[in-house]
Amino acid sequence: MEIVAELKREPWVDSGRSLGLARQVFEGQARALDAIGSSLNEDFLKAVELILACTGKVIVSGMGKSGIIGRKIAATLASTGTPSFFVHPGEAYHGDLGMIGGIDLVLLISHSGETDEVIKLIPYLRHIQANTIAITGCADSTLAQSASVHLDVSIERETCPNNLAPTTSTTATLVMGDALAVTLMNRRGFMPVDFARFHPGGSLGRKLLTQARDVMHEVPCLFGEATFDQIVNNISQGKRGIVCIVSATGELLGVVTDGDLRRALESSTEETRPKAQDIMGRMPTTVAGEANLHDCEILMRERKLTSLIVIESGKPLGVIKSFDA
CATH class of the missing domain: 3.10.580.10 (CBS-domain)
Structure with a gap:
């Protein structure tokens, strides 16, 4: 009975601490994003120009959580006027490299910049002379040094209490992808009616395409x-x-x-x-x-x-x- 009573009380006793931790996550990630946004430089502009000049597609690749973020970035680019799709680096190394051509641009994501499955793609990409953009948290990494352009999303620490689970780093990568997409939309003069063409099933798409x-x-x-x-x-x-x-x-x-x-x-x-x-x-x-x-x-x-x-x-x-x- 005492154990049951203690379990019932615990959520109420812990509520203040839980809310405090949750707010720290928001605050910590907001600080990290502000720092990365303030540090954007000519490399970001070079990345935008490379994408605009690309006559093929933007291929996005990354492993694990970076891969999940990469899928979202590819989807956002594709729906906002930049033809793009995601290729899993493991599958690419076992046959799917044929999806990537020399006229394509490859966006490689790895926070450490040393993810083995991603690094293995570099020799082939050099061979076909495809331009590459790396998004990493380490400017001295193998991936950053080998890319045509490097976008730095380095952070002081993850908001994970153990500084292990990708949290702030994945958010920073996601926002970097959004920053690219929005800038490209502006440069292309991408209008609501263009958005509607890619979203005919949505409410906005229906209204924009219906006369x-x-x-x-x-x-x-x-x-x-x-x-x-x-x-x-x-x-x-x-x-x-x-x-x-x-x-x-x-x-x-x-x-x-x-x-x-x-x-x-x-x-x-x-x-x-x-x-x-x-x-x-x-x-x-x-x-x-x-x-x-x-x-x-x-x-x-x-x-x-x-x-x-x-x-x-x-x-x-x-x-x-x-x-x-």
Whole structure:
């Protein structure tokens, strides 16, 4: 019974110490990242230029935890405009070296710079004259010295209490990869629509690649002389809470919403009910049929709208509602 009671108390007794340790991890890694960021130099710029000049692909390789980080770096590069993929160094040494050509650039990751499986790749890469970028925590290492460019991610210590498990070092490597990707995006002029092409299944990708005409709904249209009852009937039948008022040749003149109807109903009598042209909102916000859904969403949010009229050559094609975006 005493042991059970002690076990129940332990998490509460230890909570303050655990939170303190967790905060130390954040603080320690933040300091390390700040130091590495401040020490960036011409080598980083050289690495960026090498990648931009690469006519092949960026091949990323690393063992263990470095390999896991390498996979993420390769994925980030590939999704932001730099063709890239990961090759496991062990598999490369047993046949997959054929994936790497002389026009490719190889990004090698090893915190010690002495990882045997990675070092074994160097003779082949020299033979095919492939450019290499090394990310290590030791500028004097074999890997750093053999690479075309070395990116230094050296740290004072890991945040692991025993200074053994890769923690701060892997974070630093990951951020170095992100720094390369973001800089390359800027240099390439990589835009949201480019990102969408590589992420068509995501929410942002769908909105950037979907045009207004793809999601618009039919919208009723009336002439300016339409009576109050006609407006009510058309808005009810259209089920979109809006009707377009058009000229004799079909150009958009304005819109009447269900809100306009309510206000007109309150300020008029049965005998003085207004016509469409008397209550319509002029100069409604419109978008072209090829406008992407993401821009439509931003426009509606900024102007606090629930509807956007889609037009072509000045004539209404349909309406987008806020729930469509």
